[in-house]
Amino acid sequence: MSSALQILAPDGSVVGELPGLSDAELRELFVHMLQIRCMDGRMLKLQRAGRIGFVGTATGLEATLVGAAAPLRQDDWLWSGLREGGAAVMRGLPLAEYVAQMYCNANDTAKGRQMCNHFQHKGTNYPSWSSVIGTQITHGVGAAFASMRRGEDTVHAIHFGDGATSSNGFHSGLNFAGVWKVPAVFVCTDNGWAISVASSAQTAAKSFAAKAPAYGFPGVEVDGNDVLACQSAMADAIERARRGEGPTMLVLKTYRMLGHSSSDDPTKYRADEEVEAWAKRDPIARFERYLIERGVVSEGERADLETQLLVKIDAVIHEQEAAPPMALKTLVEDVYAEVPYHLRREYNDFIAVAEKLGHAQPGDGAFPL
């Protein structure tokens, strides 16, 4: 980690060049980090209570999400993987939509079609993503190409994890990005583990960042538990892309404190000592120590902030518990722009049986053929 960019040491002391953020901006970053951890906690509780099916947490990764999202403009794009939902909320995904997606209910903008923890938000250019690893990398590059071709200065932040560096999409995406010199920043969050496979088992290269120069652009290692380092490195990479100087890859070195998901037991494949060592580097505690020292937050204020966040989150959860049932016609809608003949017929055959069995709701009736 010695070569990784660091601004705050784990004890919160300043060891690098501070970005020019105001006290209010710093405080906002802190609140967003807390919000991610509070959301994780609540979602895990809901999962254990059987209210939602699956959670992929970002606990331990808060600095990467908040730091890398902070310098993005509202019209920039954030191409995500599993754990960037908190960054989407920070950029404007309404909490209600976040929770509706976790419930996969009728309020979900994806109409309940994706499993839990697959967020999207058109309003802030946070596209829908699939569970297939690395496929969003080339999408981000193509979209960045489109922005560039229109002469816009929009930047595309393309997130993925350490495991994705082994995927086809990583190679294709970085290769095309280098050749086309697109305005993109590749944000590789190296959280130590791809489910149960250690990041050290993904490559024989010296580091993930070392791969970027092979594609013709810089790779930068960053202490991913240092929100200011993440913010600063991202701001530089974004400005470089905006100036038309091409892509950068950031490797944010951090640690996934919990399992891959609510379905995973990490004690089967990693040592408690490793987890404990990383707990001492907690990104929120580190930033809090700095902010207290700077006088931006006070001792003990974190608990109050968390209480406020949880009240807000719980109110939204309460609302989403009462969502209406899913319209059955959504089974065949949005496959194509228009529902084609064969799908209308498949649906009509189905709904005739559903009506007989009493499973249909008013309004679920047949399509005209």
Add this chain to the structure above:
Amino acid sequence: MANLTLIQAVNDGLRTVMKADDSVVVFGEDVGPKGGVFLATEGLTADFGESRCFDTPLSEDGIIGTAIGMAMNGLRPVAEIQFQDFIFPAFDQIVSEAAKLRYRSGGQYTAPMVIRTPYGGGIRGGLYHSQSGEAYFAHTAGLKVVIPSTPHDAKGLLIASIQDPDPVLFMEPKALYRSVKGEVPEGEYTVDLSTLRTVRQGGDVTIYCYGAMVPVVERAAAQAAEQRGIDCLVVDLRTLMPLDEEGVLEAAKQTGRVVVVHEAPRFCGYGAEISALIAEHCIEYMEAPVRRVTGFDTPFPNTLEHHYLPDDRRVLDAIESVYDF
């Protein structure tokens, strides 16, 4: 009207949309200054510039993945996969991403794009320059699969595909690129995606086919008329997904005797779907079992490709067998 080959009609179609719509970009391997290995994109870089028609690095996964991103962000990509045999590195992007994007996002994100790719045998290309992969893609909800068989349809279907709001796999029968010629209207026109074409009217036997098999079936139908007085109704499906199901069933009912012809392997091939549709919806009209004339359930051969591919004699035999049943 101009008298064009099928590949000239493809080129004309690309030019027509590129002129009309600045957001249309054409790219792939060797499609730039060279104009593509079959010359489908000949002259496009010279006439529209490198920002409209360009070469990419040699990665089908990269071509299709970036095309999806372009489509999600306002461009109308027309990506070429040099041979359909090379499409499989991009299978994941086509099947998991392009095809499912509209559905999984509840209609918030879409990928209006066209993947043009030459398919099929008859050029001595062996296993990896000859396959007909339509069944893999027609099986995938969210994709449209289009196969023209005439210059007129090649241009009209291609323009319709590029203007379509959904991703379209546009499969070009490479065996017909230069072997068929026909009248092609100048300027913009479209052929509806999901309407079959009646190639030949007849009341005795219905034959379904598409792409490079259409001229083969036409020859067999002519021989059936000449030698046996059998009148065949020949149907060119043109769009395999979504299929003109009403048209297919109507054509089956007209004769009660059905042959399906494709060069792809038989097992789970497109002919199975046609047979099943007929069995489910109009078996009471049938006077004979459905016969399929197809490629073998083997990899595509090289030296013996003319035996692998259905020819007019095999099709004629099937026509006679359902007629005489």
